[in-house]
Amino acid sequence: MTDPKTGPKTARPGPKLPGAWAIMAPVRGQIRAGMALAVLSSLFGLATLGFLALTVQALMAGQGALACGFMAAAFLCTLGGYLGRLGAFNQSHYAAFRLERLLRTGLAQRLAQVSLGYVETEGAGGLTKVIHDDVKALHVFVADSTPLYARAYVTPLVTFALLLWLDWRLALAALAVLALGMGVLTWAQRRRGEMARAYNDARERVSAAVVEFVQAMPVVRTFDAGHGIFGRYQRALDAYAQVLARWYRESGFAARFSWVVLAPMPTLAVVLWLGGGLVWAGDLDPLRWLAVLLLCTGMAEAVMPMMMLRHMNEKVKLSIARIHEVMAAPVLPEPAPGAEARPQDAGVRFENVTFRYGAGESDALTDVTFEAAPGTVTALVGPSGAGKSTVARLIPRFWDANSGRVLIGGADVREMTADTLMGQVAFVFQDTFLFSDSIAANIRLGSPEASMEDVIAAATAAQAHDFIMDLPQGYDTPAGERGSFLSGGQRQRITIARAILQDRPILVLDEATAFADPENEAALVAALARLMRGKTVLMVAHRLPTIRDADRILVFDRGRLTEQGRHDDLVAGGGLYARLWSNYERAQNWSLGQRAPQEVPA
Incomplete structure (x- = not known):
């Protein structure tokens, strides 16, 4: 779990989670109505059996008119039982659908408030299981258990009371059979x-x-x-x-x-x-015996609903626990209304930032301090695992620093609302994500009010308009799940178009040309040049030639900022950056048939 103030930490045991009925509070009225109708249906069923016994008694006494009246009453009770069961079914299923919608909406809202670090830690698979499978399991429980409670508890209790009234000896005999069966089953x-x-x-x-x-x-x-x-x-x-x-x-x-x-x-x-x-x-009066025979099976028939309820309760407990865990995930704290900090410009500053992903892990960043002035391009380079991407992800508060401060325009990101923070920063990450929606809808993400003209203008600036128009439905073409209908370079240009449309003053890039082939790289570079114009840019770079002209290059190694400066000065300095650049040049001179170049130790 992640503490919103100090970052990730080991989860501590919390209070006992509420039970199944607590999570159903929003639909408790509908559930009670469904149960009441189910109880009414069961009582109508028992009344039907009683009227049938009275019908037989009237026929044996030669009272035909009375027998017809009892038969009519039995028919009406049967109809009432059917309508009651149908009403209980409708109420329970409407309640289940409503609860499903409320839970999924609540879970989605909670995940929108927690740190993105929590989301990454839990994993897409685990959270998907909670939102889809566990909520579905609760839906099944609400929809099916409501009518069962009447059959499992009300019917046998009322039946036993009637049997005692008719003949206590036969009532105890029927109860003894069930007690024997339940005893053996329990064992x-x-x-x-x-x-x-x-x-x-x-x-x-x-x-x-x-x-x-x-x-x-x-x-x-x-x-x-x-x-x-x-x-x-x-x-x-x-x-x-x-x-x-x-x-x-x-x-x-x-x-x-x-x-x-x-x-x-x-x-x-x-x-x-x-x-x-x-x-x-x-x-024993034969008519009482007949009434007992008609009623006694009601007790036995309640056993199956009891067992089904027990099984459903055990099965749904795990789902409820997982739902409560997500709903209890700590949210990122935001300032009180009127107390929020607002950035004064588009500068980014790290002040003595230290961060680790878990309590038992080593620091991903240690005492990092740097400043990216407004309107400048700052490149972050270093070996794999040096902390470059961690720096990029602390800016939008994927996590909060364990110590130190991350400032945007002089304001601590922890003292800004999420809307204010997101209104300052746009992102183009290496791992692009597109929704299974139209190309236009994916470009509008974050700017839903944008007109089609604005979308086309952004796509044109991102060098994406031409390939979009070649698609079967143009801007209305579905991107496919995770953008599967598009190539990596095309997905990247759609992401760049999205960032251009948002037009935010700070831009964070994580190797935006990672998927570019030689044919598309020029288009991506042109798109990035349009996107970066006039903005404060922080670029996580793996291809060193792309950042030669950066205003400042920050060199990270094992979570520490070891060097900073311009390209020529860093190469002349003979440090880590110079060794990385030397490795790059040696790799460029290699060709097929030659031995692989020996890497210069970093």
Whole structure:
């Protein structure tokens, strides 16, 4: 987890998370209405059975008119039961859909408020599972559990009370059958929690292996024809099958026997045998016996809903816990209204900034101090892992520094609102991302009010207009998932067009020509030149020739700022930058057939 003031830290145990019903508070009224209708439906069902018994009694007494009245009442109760069940179904499903929408909206809003470092730490896969799978699991619980509660609790209690009123001996006999079945089932499921955890773990490993196997298919076919990855998938399947087999063996005869006992027929058979004897002995009215026979199966039929509810409760607990964890993620603090700081210009300054990604990790940046004056170009260079990208990501508060300050226009970024901060800085990162929407919509991201003329002007300045017009639908062409319908260079130019349209005074670039081939590099360079005009630019560079003319070059090594200056001065200084430049020149002189150039130690 990430502390919004001091950066990432190890998560501490928090308070006990609310239960299933607490998270359903926004739709609790609808759920209660659904339960009430389900209870009403169950009572109508029992009333139907009672009127059927009275119908038989009236027919045996030769009271045809009364029998017809009881039959009509039974029909109306049946209709009422059907309408009540339908109403309960509608209420529970409407509540489930509403809760699903509220939870997903709330989760999205929470993720928009937390640090982007938290999002990167949790990972897209884990957060996707929470927003999609866990919310869906809660939807299923709300939609299906509401009617079950009436069938699982109200029906058996009312039925038992009626059986006691009709004949306490038959009522206790029916209860004894259910008690026997439940006792055996409880014993059979004595290790259910342990086995359920093993089952869920094995199933998740299978799911992970399937995703890995499918997503890595190009690499799999290239390197091992699928043998290694498929072997992991097969082992996950074998482990899953072993867990299922073990669970089945351990449950064994006891579980199957309990389900036989808990079925309606054993209860009916006991009541039929015992009631028949009492009727034969003249100790029980046949009509009461008939009423008991009609009602007694209501208790047995409640067992299955009880077991389903238990299973659904156990299954949804993990989903609720994960949803609560995301909803409890710490948000980045913002200043109180009227107390926010506002930048005075487009300068960027780091003052003694130290940052680490985790409590047990080494510093990614150590005591970094530099200033990028307004309207200048500052390049960040150094070996891989030196801290260049970390500097770029501290400017928009992906994380907050552990110590020191990051200033924009003299204002601490922690004292600015997110809207103010984002209104100052535009980004073009190496890892571009496009939504599965039209090209025009992707360019408008962050500037939804922009006209089509503005979009075309930005695309033209980004050297993207020509290739966009060659697409099947021009600016209305879908970019595909993550921009999959476009090449890397095309995606990069769309991102540059987006930044041009936003027209923010500070620009952060992370190797914007990374995907450029020789044909497209000139177009990207021209687009960047248009984008950088008049702005404060911080450029994370890996291709040293692209930053020769920078106003200042910052050289990082192992999280420390070791050198700074202009290109010629740094080369003449003989330090790390000079060695990096020497390595670059040696690489340029290499050609196919020659031995690889020996790298000059950095």
